[in-house]
Amino acid sequence: MENIQTFVNYLQSQQTSQAYLLHCYKKINCPDAETKSYENCNAFIYYLNHGNKFYQQGKQSEPFMQPILYFYGMVHLIKACLLTQRPNYPESTNLLAHGVTARKRKKKDYTFLKDEVKVQHNGLFPYFSEHLYHQAIPFEKQSMESLLATLPEMNALFQFHQQQRVVPVGKWNSPLLTFPIRILDSFHLTDKAFIQRIQPFLPKIKYYDCDQEILRMEVVEPITKINGPFFIHGQTKELYFPTNREDYLPIHEVMVHYLLLYNLSMLCRYETEWWGDLFVSKADIDFPFIIHFLELTANKVPLLLGSNLYERNTD
Structure with missing residues (x-):
């Protein structure tokens, strides 16, 4: 900064x-x-x-x-x-x-x-x-x-309003990402289809696995270039992703x-x-x-x- x-x-x-x-x-x-x-x-x-x-x-x-x-x-x-x-x-x-x-x-x-x-x-x-x-x-x-x-910094206001529109899924300069499995349900996608959807916005995905609650993945290099649908919180440097398909905006x-x-x-x-x-x-x-x-x-x-x-x- x-x-x-x-x-x-x-x-x-x-x-x-x-x-x-x-x-x-x-x-x-x-x-x-x-x-x-x-x-x-x-x-x-x-x-x-x-x-x-x-x-x-x-x-x-x-x-x-x-x-x-x-x-x-x-x-x-x-x-x-x-x-x-x-x-x-x-x-x-x-x-x-x-x-x-x-x-x-x-x-x-x-x-x-x-x-x-x-x-x-x-x-x-x-x-x-x-x-x-x-x-x-x-x-x-x-x-x-x-x-x-x-916008990640707006998330607290939406939560006060009984809505959670984005969730933290990783950190800037880290290769690790974790997604709540409920996001896949909201997007009506299987884990493989979801990964295909987000791969263009990330470094190459090295591996992934999932259980009933979490989808975990690692990319080949730390994430330093951020673009929608991923957005970065200016203070915490956490990466956020939309929980609903309607809020999925792949723009900067x-x-x-x-x-x-x-x-x-x-x-x-x-x-x-x-x-x-x-x-x-x-x-x-x-x-x-x-x-x-x-x-x-x-x-x-x-x-x-x-x-x-x-x-x-x-x-």
Whole structure:
């Protein structure tokens, strides 16, 4: 964690950012790597600076305003990451759109947890999903509750609400995993079919065995690169996996935060009455989930995106 923040600070000069971009562009065989690294280093620095400033301002602001600040902070950091892989970004004006839409009119009995966002074919969301995380988006729309349920740090709130949506199954930097056997029942899969389902997201599985309660497995090397449907708890470094098939989202955690922050920022900007009532009356269960998520995303997203930059330097 400290190394990541130190590295991001290190990049905020023309000399260091140009050398870093040159390193990145050579790795992707960019034909004019040196020229592009000079052309992009200032924009790269500004994306990092602007992103960090939005997050700093967000942490100093009331939660009432935080979704807008965190969302645009995240957008700037994503653009910095994209410049390391796409020297000509943005290639077209289509990429300047958010790539997601929310419901235009809210129903009378609206609740945030049941709300949905819809993914667009063009725009930043599908673009960074493809070029940063090499992932096709496996859904057209997704609910806020399912997105929140994937995040390990939200698990305690769901448990207070008499639900357990994810369970710890291993640790970062360990090759061992253990799954409650009830997960296989929820997914309607045999042990072999379940292993086939999760193998693409793990190092090669060395062996496995199971009994009536636990499915155990060992992979050939410690798990250090985490991707959905596995998510990592920022504090405990435990790996979590969904207990229900409906919450199975094989996407990167940054994509989850983007969708949640997009919708929250839209509510903050355009649903004035509902957003105001949320903070005045605190009548709905939405309030604790939103507040807890804002506390989580403020610290986790800069680390996840900073890790993206750091790993490219060490490859």
